[in-house]
Amino acid sequence: xxxxxxxxxxxxxxxxxxxxxxxxxxxxxxxxxxxxxxxxxxxxxxxxxxxxxxxxxxxxxxxxxxxxxxxxxxxxxxxxxxxxxxxxxxxxxxxxxxxxxxxxxxxxxxxxxxxxxxxxxxxxxxxxxxxxxxxxxxxxxxxxxxxxxxxxxxxxxxxxxxxxxxxxxxxxxxxxxxxxxxxxxxxxxxxxxxxxxxxxxxxxxxxxxxxxxxxxxxxxxxxxxxxxxx
Numbered sequence: 001x002x003x004x005x006x007x008x009x010x011x012x013x014x015x016x017x018x019x020x021x022x023x024x025x026x027x028x029x030x031x032x033x034x035x036x037x038x039x040x041x042x043x044x045x046x047x048x049x050x051x052x053x054x055x056x057x058x059x060x061x062x063x064x065x066x067x068x069x070x071x072x073x074x075x076x077x078x079x080x081x082x083x084x085x086x087x088x089x090x091x092x093x094x095x096x097x098x099x100x101x102x103x104x105x106x107x108x109x110x111x112x113x114x115x116x117x118x119x120x121x122x123x124x125x126x127x128x129x130x131x132x133x134x135x136x137x138x139x140x141x142x143x144x145x146x147x148x149x150x151x152x153x154x155x156x157x158x159x160x161x162x163x164x165x166x167x168x169x170x171x172x173x174x175x176x177x178x179x180x181x182x183x184x185x186x187x188x189x190x191x192x193x194x195x196x197x198x199x200x201x202x203x204x205x206x207x208x209x210x211x212x213x214x215x216x217x218x219x220x221x222x223x224x225x226x227x228x229x230x
Contacts, residue, residue: 002026002036002101003079004088007071007147011092012048014196015040019056021095030102037082040092041075043067049092069170072147073163084154089171090193091148097192104151109186111156111178114149115142116195116207124197138189146207147171149193156183 004022008015019038026036038058042050044066053060061078063070076087088104090096094116097103104112115138121129137144150171152160160177163170178185195207 001083002031002034002086002088002105003076003082003084004036004038004090004101005041005072005075005079006038006090006092007041007043007068007075008045008049008053008092009043009066009068009071010045010047010049012052014093015049015052016056017095018090018092019053019058021097021100022090023056024098025096025100025102028099028102030099030106036101037079037084039075039078041071041078043071065165067165067167068147069163069166069173072170073165076157076162080154080158087152087154087157089147089150089152091195093196093198094148095194096149100149100191100193101151103188103191107186107188107190110153110183111175111185112151112191113142113145113175113185113187114151114191114193115144115189116146116148116193118197119194121197140189141187142189143187145172145175146193146195148195148207149191150175151191152178152183156181159183 006018022038040053040058040060042053042060042062044064050060059078061074063074065071072089079087086105088101117138147170156178159181160174160183164173166173
């Protein structure tokens with residue numbers, strides 16, 4: 001059985017689209033009918049996230065930690081207890097490709113670190129987008145780590161100690177622990193995930209915060225180019 005974990009904190013605006021994509025990925029013919037257990041870890045949700053997850057018939061668990069590391073860890077425990085041999089992790093504001101799970105498993109590695117793609121930039125400037133594309137490497141052999149596109153074999157996950165209860169950087173900490181145990185890791189751009197560029201991001205030092213930092217740099221460059229004039 002394959003487990004997929006989605007942490008969610010007040011994600012009613014995007015959770016349905018995320019789960020639609022995961023249901024499609026779970027039906028990919030390359031999985032040969034293997035059961036996919038989707039677990040939504042509802043962390044301190046005060047909106048309709050729980051109702052949406054229930055409508056999709058996925059498994060849910062509730063916690064009140066406001067901590068993405070704790071949410072991912074709780075979801076992973078639930079999937080492991082149910083017998084998962086592989087754990088896939090994504091985010092509620094992200095949509096996976098139809099072959100996301102098939103691509104992860106097809107790499108025959110103990111862990112898979114994938115890239116993310118932004119298609120809707122909203123109010124972010126062209127300068128910001130250019131800065132992002134120059135610094136980001138959506139190619140095989142990259143070294144980006146995203147909780148929105150991560151997979152790991154159950155045994156390797158347990159040997160690494162699982163997710164730490166961190167409010168940010170929990171994905172990086174897990175991959176570093178996997179490296180320390182000697183796990184084989186595929187750094188790949190084959191499993192595709194589209195993620196949001198929302199400004200109301202959750203993790204203090206996550207992907208949204210990275211974009212916000214680039215936006216600040218772009219704004220400062222524009223201000224300097226204008227001679228520092230308001």
